Amino acid sequence: MADLSTNFVGIKSPNPFWLASAPPTDKEYNVRRAYEAGWGGVVWKTLGLDPHIVNVNGPRYGVVYGADRRVLGINNIELITDRPLDVNLREIKAVKRDYPDRAMVVSLMVPCEEWAWKEILPKVEETGADGIELNFGCPHGMSERGMGAAVGQVPEYIEMVTRWCKANTRMPVLVKLTPNITDVRYPARAAHAGGADAVSLINTISSITSVNLDTMSPEPSIDGKGSHGGYCGAAVKPIALNMVAEIARDRETAGLPISGIGGITTWRDAAEFLSLGAGSVQVCTAAMVYGFGIVKELKAGLSDWMDEKGYTSVDQVTGRAVPNVTDWQYLNLNYVTKARIDQDACIKCGRCYAACEDTSHQAISMSPDRVFEVIDEECVACNLCVDVCPVEDCITMEELQPGMTDLRTGKVVEAEYANWTTHPNNPSAKAAE
Amino acid sequence: MKTTPRTSGVQAGRLSAKALAENFQDLHAPFDDHEAMVAADRCYFCYDAPCIAACPTAIDIPLFIRQIQAGHPNGAAKTIFEQNILGGMCARVCPTETLCEEACVREAAEGKPVQIGRLQRFATDGLMSSGVHPFTRSEATGKRIAVVGAGPAGLACAHRLAMKGHEVVIFDGRSKPGGLNEFGIASYKSVDNFAQSEVEWLMKIGGISLRTGERLGGSLTLEALRAEYDAVFLAIGLAGVNALRAEGEDCENVLDAVDFIADLRQTGNLSSLPVGRNVVVIGGGMTAVDAAVQSKLLGADQVTIVYRRGQDGMSASRYEQDLATSKGVRLVFNAQPLAVHGNGTVREVEFEYTESAGGTLTGTGETFRLAADQVFKAIGQTLEGAPEGLALDGNKIAVTGPGRTSEAGVWAGGDCAAGGNDLTVTAVAEGRDAAMDIHAQLMG
Incomplete structure (x- = not known):
């Protein structure tokens, strides 16, 4: 039987399926249940400095349906964690202690100043987490405050912040990229130049899912008004696959480890991300729609397919299709x-x-x-x-x-x-x- | 003693009022919004779709289904009504399994067609229940047209003529309009007085007046109508019933199935309708199935349909046959009635097995008897009361093109006219097309 375990930039996990930084990973309760269900790792929902942010108190999600109300895509206007930093850190430490074999990556987003990163990094390190993921992708709410996608859209900032992090922690640094740019190779090259151990992509795509034609408000509607949100789910997979492949085959970033994200719903989607260069994959929307139980299908499907094809380890799949992506x-x-x-x-x-x-x-x-x-x-x-x-x-x-x-x-x-x-x-x- | 299905003779109240109410509720529950969306999504929007060609009224089925799927069911209803103003009733009574749904490519591919009939009902019910009538009349033409018969053909013709700006008077011999929609369809296919609601909704177009209790051969003559009106459309249906021509046919409780079906539709109290313990229905069409199934639903213990030809010869579709057997009706094929036995009241019916060779049916000489407290004859209806002077084709009024009879200014359509297939939807098409021809002639 194929060995699904991975060692991704030093972060070990029993399988390549991680839950992406998002509501499914925002507290101890969820993450324990995810690990019990069989997920190989999580990227803890993005931490920020206190005072913690607040979320809207109305709907946070918009949706695009296919037939029979099948969810094809969701967008969200939720921000990073809205709980105090020390609560999150305490929970991360407790979970990691109890599940040492699972990957625990912590997503971070603090102001674009070195002191802020110097302040938070040691605290995260102290939890025993395996790595950090820099959230340079979030397209709503935080970007207007000079964080998230506002950093991810400026390659120089990406390089600068990545360098600060590498200088101030021993943990592997993953840089999460926003798709809300014209050519993903530039931010990827910047992360690489800053010393990133890996990039993860894609974050969500700026979007308005629908307009309520009675109230003339975009959805999700907060008191008659809407704001652009981040689109994700099966609908964004083709965009994500291309961006992953672009980085995998770019001469400057070739070999840079990639954690693939974007609409992964079945084992086949995951295998496709791996084949185009991903060394691990992250899942969010599918888990939000169907629950943590889907990981059983993801693992079994990938394992059986690898057996059928004679692949014995995940790294044999990673990048296998990259030579066939051409101009x-x-x-x-x-x-x-x-x-x-x-x-x-x-x-x-x-x-x-x-x-x-x-x-x-x-x-x-x-x-x-x-x-x-x-x-x-x-x-x-x-x-x-x-x-x-x-x-x-x-x-x-x-x-x-x-x-x-x-x-x-x-x-x-x-x-x-x-x-x-x-x-x-x-x-x-x-x-x- | 309590009356039950096994109580002898012909009895009312074999089942509880509650059981009767359940038995006679809607055969197919209407789709809710989500079911309709899921069902609509299965349509492939075929090019030059076979379902349209299979619909006698040529409704643009893929278009209306797409309109449902796009969240615009009232638009879907309008697409349907443009071709078939009685699309609501047709959605209930059409044998879709031999029309649009048989032609559906998904029937060929998977044996599961798009549920066109139920989708049509979803769309039409929605618009009709909102009380909106989606059409308006053209400028008044000053022409007056008499329509004789307020069944599907007459109503469709009248509506189209009214839309074109003509004044229409519909005459009908019965006390209520609707024709077979009101009197000739199994109750579980048209619940909640739908036929009358549909007529009321149709009449909202304006320009149509209805005169009941007037029939040809009674207060009306064709000559008088031709003299008074610019055109006449005859949609008088088939008022006569074929006889068994079997010995003892005049025994008590040997009845016409069409009367039984009409009584079921008109009653306000199903518990008051008598039905036999052993019922025998003779015939092979929809009338036979409707009578047999409803006998069973009323509480008859044993119900048997006996048809003189083989199963494939039955004009009731296989779907209708399966409906009958699912309700506990037994189907007997290849047997013809020889005699009705009984001492004034029917007790048994004697049949002879048949075989067909070269298209002719002959008795084999082997006979059997079925116990019967009640016999329903459902071996076809015939034209009755057709005006003198109109050429006939076989036993029906001869027509050419869109319903033109041998007399100038007189059109005919529906079951009374030659060439159709005795379906509601065909009658609607004939009425509509005759209206267009009348309009063209009057305005040409």
């Missing part, structure tokens, strides 16, 4: 596919036809008796028909083998790899010499 210009233009419709599986809904005819390349024909067929002369292999087909594997993309003719272009498919950098239509193409 568009390097994609093989001689790779030609055509859509194929399995007539036995087809239920004749016509969605492929509508999608192709109305919005793509008019490459599917429809007969009076509702037989849908691909017109190879028109099919550009966009894949939209596959995506909209409600029947799995009814439409597939078939690769044209070298020597076959692409009826759309009239060209014979070549075996050789060829990309845009050498394409004759590319004004900056370099002729092969």
Whole structure:
């Protein structure tokens, strides 16, 4: 059976599944129950200096539903811990003492001045915590006070604060990155330059989930007004995966350990984050929707999949897909596919036809008796028909083998790899010499 | 002694009032908001959707379901009513399993179609219960049209004509409008006096007046109507009932199923309706199923439907057959009635097994008898009281195109007209289409 235990920048945990810094990890009671349920670690909800902040007393969450009220995404306007610092520290110490094998990382957010970090770091160290995570990501409430995303959006600040922390504690330093920037590589490079042991990402995405059209207030509505909140959950996973991959394959940050966060809901999501470079993963929304029990599915699913694939440890999975993430210009233009419709599986809904005819390349024909067929002369292999087909594997993309003719272009498919950098239509193409 | 299902003869009050009330409640509870959203989400919004083609009134089903899913059920209702003003009743009585839901691609894929009928009911109930009538009339044309028969065809025709700005008078021989919607549908398919509420709601369009107790052959003649009105639409249904042509048919308690069904709908007290301990229903259509199931629900001990052909020949859908058997009705196929036995009052019915070869049905000579305190005949209705002079096609009024009869200025639709399939929804389509044709001719 695969060994799920991890040693992430010196932080050991029996499995790679940590609960992210958020309401699930905001006090001893929850964290004990999380550990009992089987979570490998937690990132304790962000601590700040006293006097502790306050939260709103109305709704803190907005939601986006899929079918049957399935939660696809949640946004929140909750701030960091609203309990006194010493209460949190006492609880962290007690829990860590009782669960020495579990990862205990403490999230921190204090003003952007060195004295503040010097003041809080020894107190955290004293709890026996395994590491700290710098919350440079929170997009609401704290950023207006010059903390959270306000720091995370300025690479120079990230580097500076990271350096202070490295200088003032022996604990590993994880820097949590905000996605509310244009290019995540810059903050990642700054964290790296400051000496960060790892980055964790993504934090939540600035968002308004919905507007109440009767009151004209954004949701969640506090007395008729709303504020942008941080979006998370399954809906943000594609954005997070890309940011993780961008850092994993960036020359300057390659090899920098990553704790992957963002919409991880099933073991498969977790495996995808690992494959793109994460060494541990953090989960929040799925636990908030379904409870701590999901960790059983996460662990069992990852373990069985690793067994099936012959991976014996998590580090064998980490980064496995990174070499296959490339820039568009390097994609093989001689790779030609055509859509194929399995007539036995087809239920004749016509969605492929509508999608192709109305919005793509008019490459599917429809007969009076509702037989849908691909017109190879028109099919550009966009894949939209596959995506909209409600029947799995009814439409597939078939690769044209070298020597076959692409009826759309009239060209014979070549075996050789060829990309845009050498394409004759590319004004900056370099002729092969 | 207390009356029970096993009390002999024909008796009222076989079940407690409470049991009767439960038995005759809504066959399918209406969807609540969340159920409707979940059901709506299953629709694939098919291109050129097969369900639309399968609907006699061609409702844009994917559109209305998408409107429900988008949180706009009143918009969904309007989409339905634009094509079928009796969409509320059709949502209750349509054999969707042989129409839209049979054509649904998810029926082909999974054997579980989108629940189109129940979604239609969700949408239409919502708008109707708000009391809003979603249509307004065009400018008055000054034309007056007589509609004979206030059933589905007549009501649909009248509504469309009123929308187009015409003045309409509907005549109906009964004391209430609705036709088969009011008198011919099993009670558990149309609870809470829905048929009358629907007529009242439909009439809110304005421009329609209703005159009950007037029928052709009674106070009305086609000549007089043609003279007084710019056009006439005949939607007189099928008032006659086919005879068994079996010996002893005139025994007491050998009844027409349609009368039994009408009595059930009109009664205010189910405990007062008598039903036999042993009931035999003869026929293979919806009327047979409605009569048999309701006999059982009233407390009959043994109820048997006997149909002269095989199961596949039954015009009642397999779904309706399953409903009957689930209520405890026994189905017997390939048997035709030979004689009704009894000393003035029916005691037994004698049947002969049949076999069909080359389309003709012949008796095998083998017979059996079923005990019967009550027999319901449900072997079809016939046209009765059609005006002299109108060409017939078989036993119905001959029509061409959208309901044009052999007489100029006279249209016909619904069950009385040739070519339909005796479904409510088809009658609605015919009434609507005839109205459009009348409008085009009068205004052309």
